[in-house]
Amino acid sequence: MAVAAFGELNMEEAPPIWGSRSVDCFEKLEQIGEGTYGQVYMAKDKKTGEIVALKKIRMDNEREGFPITAIREIKILKKLHHQNVIHLKEIVTSPGRDTDDQGNPDNNQYKGGIYMVFDYMDHDLTGLCDRPTHMRFQVPQIKCYMKQLLTGLHYCHVNQVLHRDIKGSNLLIDNKGNLKLADFGLARSFSHDHNGNLTNRVITLWYRPPELLLGATKYGPAIDMWSVGCIFAELLNGKPILPGKTESDQLTKIYELCGSPDENNWPGVSKMPWYNQMKSSRTLKRRVREIYPHFDRHALDLLDKMLALDPSKRISAKDALDAEYFWTEPFPCDPKSLPTYESSHEFQTKKKRQEMRQNEEAAKKQKLQHPQHSRLPPQQHGVGQSHAASHWPAGPNHLMNNAPPPQLPAGGPSGHHYYQNQRGGAPGPNRYHPSGNQTGGYNNQSRGGYSSGSFPSQGRGAPYGAGPSGGYGVGPPNYSQGGGGGQYGRGQNPTGGARNQQYGWQ
Numbered sequence: 001m002a003v004a005a006f007g008e009l010n011m012e013e014a015p016p017i018w019g020s021r022s023v024d025c026f027e028k029l030e031q032i033g034e035g036t037y038g039q040v041y042m043a044k045d046k047k048t049g050e051i052v053a054l055k056k057i058r059m060d061n062e063r064e065g066f067p068i069t070a071i072r073e074i075k076i077l078k079k080l081h082h083q084n085v086i087h088l089k090e091i092v093t094s095p096g097r098d099t100d101d102q103g104n105p106d107n108n109q110y111k112g113g114i115y116m117v118f119d120y121m122d123h124d125l126t127g128l129c130d131r132p133t134h135m136r137f138q139v140p141q142i143k144c145y146m147k148q149l150l151t152g153l154h155y156c157h158v159n160q161v162l163h164r165d166i167k168g169s170n171l172l173i174d175n176k177g178n179l180k181l182a183d184f185g186l187a188r189s190f191s192h193d194h195n196g197n198l199t200n201r202v203i204t205l206w207y208r209p210p211e212l213l214l215g216a217t218k219y220g221p222a223i224d225m226w227s228v229g230c231i232f233a234e235l236l237n238g239k240p241i242l243p244g245k246t247e248s249d250q251l252t253k254i255y256e257l258c259g260s261p262d263e264n265n266w267p268g269v270s271k272m273p274w275y276n277q278m279k280s281s282r283t284l285k286r287r288v289r290e291i292y293p294h295f296d297r298h299a300l301d302l303l304d305k306m307l308a309l310d311p312s313k314r315i316s317a318k319d320a321l322d323a324e325y326f327w328t329e330p331f332p333c334d335p336k337s338l339p340t341y342e343s344s345h346e347f348q349t350k351k352k353r354q355e356m357r358q359n360e361e362a363a364k365k366q367k368l369q370h371p372q373h374s375r376l377p378p379q380q381h382g383v384g385q386s387h388a389a390s391h392w393p394a395g396p397n398h399l400m401n402n403a404p405p406p407q408l409p410a411g412g413p414s415g416h417h418y419y420q421n422q423r424g425g426a427p428g429p430n431r432y433h434p435s436g437n438q439t440g441g442y443n444n445q446s447r448g449g450y451s452s453g454s455f456p457s458q459g460r461g462a463p464y465g466a467g468p469s470g471g472y473g474v475g476p477p478n479y480s481q482g483g484g485g486g487q488y489g490r491g492q493n494p495t496g497g498a499r500n501q502q503y504g505w506q
């Protein structure tokens with residue numbers, strides 16, 4: 001294929017050489033995301049018509065070249081190939097400014113835009129959950145998503161990658177019912193014999209496990225499993241279960257649900273860096289089963305194991321996939337049987353909600369300014385609830401194909417109607433391929449399990465050092481805690497400043 005000459009961008013060919021094509025090969029259609037990293041756009045490949053997602057790498061504050069977070073994300077995603085992990089298709093670029101603001105030549109060769117090109121996914125889980133209560137997911141649908149989430153995460157962990165930012169907006173779902181883990185901007189490789197310290201400033205606050213909140217700098221896959229537990233409970237409960245406002249509030253909420261940690265339920269906890277500062281003033285007992293008595297027995301068993309305070313007792317992704325929950329009726333449905341919905345991303349649903357709020361406020365203001373309006377005669381035709389409902393932006397009409405709720409699988413585990421029936425006859429760890437790949441289709445780099453993955457650990461200095469209250473104040477998320485009929489009402493991303501590159505996180 002023709003390769004663009006140095007300084008020129010290739011508008012012609014398919015992209016075996018990453019970064020050789022220009023972003024002008026794509027037509028930007030609309031913005032679908034706004035992250036710490038930059039904007040995400042839905043775009044169309046001008047040549048093939050394929051719809052993709054373009055994630056712009058933000059480089060505003062980069063004095064030292066290309067951001068390390070982006071390098072890690074690209075490096076990790078280039079190696080991960082799995083049906084439940086987002087596929088990075090290529091990198092494209094746009095020409096940079098050749099002078100700086102003062103008109104001097106700009107030596108930063110990366111100043112132009114750099115974009116990651118991904119398969120387009122119609123929804124993220126947060127956007128999809130943000131619908132009226134009566135459109136909540138059915139149990140087979142929840143099982144289907146959870147199973148895919150765990151399968152993708154198991155694959156990452158076997159390949160020695162910690163995701164470190166599992167949350168609804170990073171779980172992407174397409175209209176074929178496929179769920180993929182996305183946003184590997186905080187991910188890193190790990191190994192069990194790695195002795196260096198890792199930063200504990202990772203994972204969005206509501207999904208952050210107690211060991212990170214207590215200052216752990218040595219951790220492993222269990223941190224992601226805590227987040228998975230929070231997502232699982234959120235799917236069953238209809239709203240986030242631990243919406244802390246600050247790190248200490250987050251720990252308080254965790255203790256109120258899971259009990260206060262002590263040497264009996266978590267040996268070694270009293271030696272954790274911030275244990276004394278953050279310990280509960282009184283002993284609290286574990287209340288997971290008490291607070292969620294309406295969850296079914298197997299769901300509760302699994303949730304309880306995901307939300308184990310002691311990370312060494314927390315269930316792994318592999319064992320979770322083997323839990324009774326997934327192997328008892330109603331079984332996980334086939335992703336293809338799931339209804340298709342109008343595209344929904346957290347960014348868009350937030351924007352819609354904001355617009356609605358603004359319209360309501362404007363209407364109220366107008367009413368106050370022109371009180372005579374309230375004296376208008378009642379409308380002639382019936383304006384009942386149904387009329388009001390037709391203005392609801394995310395009502396049932398958003399179900400594009402009006403598909404019925406997901407079908408329960410016919411037959412038992414041996415029937416071929418239900419999703420990925422491959423629980424081996426014998427119970428135990430062999431039910432899943434150690435590589436995490438159920439079809440064997442990807443490059444298996446780590447048959448030896450956790451200790452022999454393909455990524456070397458990347459030891460770096462760790463200038464993180466601030467205490468739990470230090471440095472990166474977490475503003476209260478703009479989250480309505482008033483219930484609100486099970487809607488999410490999620491506002492600001494409650495990330496604890498984790499992605500802030502100036503902390504040189506590891």
Ligand SMILES: Nc1ncnc2c1ncn2[C@@H]1O[C@H](COP(=O)(O)OP(=O)(O)OP(=O)(O)O)[C@@H](O)[C@H]1O
Pocket residue numbers: 032033034035036037038040053055086118119120121122123124165169170172182183184185345346347493
């Ligand atoms: N491949 C994709 N297809 C469709 N939408 C996507 C895709 N990738 C990302 N998005 C949308 O953009 C949002 C932000 O993307 P992403 O999380 O990768 O960016 P980020 O800058 O790392 O964000 P954050 O700061 O929230 O972690 C996602 O929540 C999702 O709604």
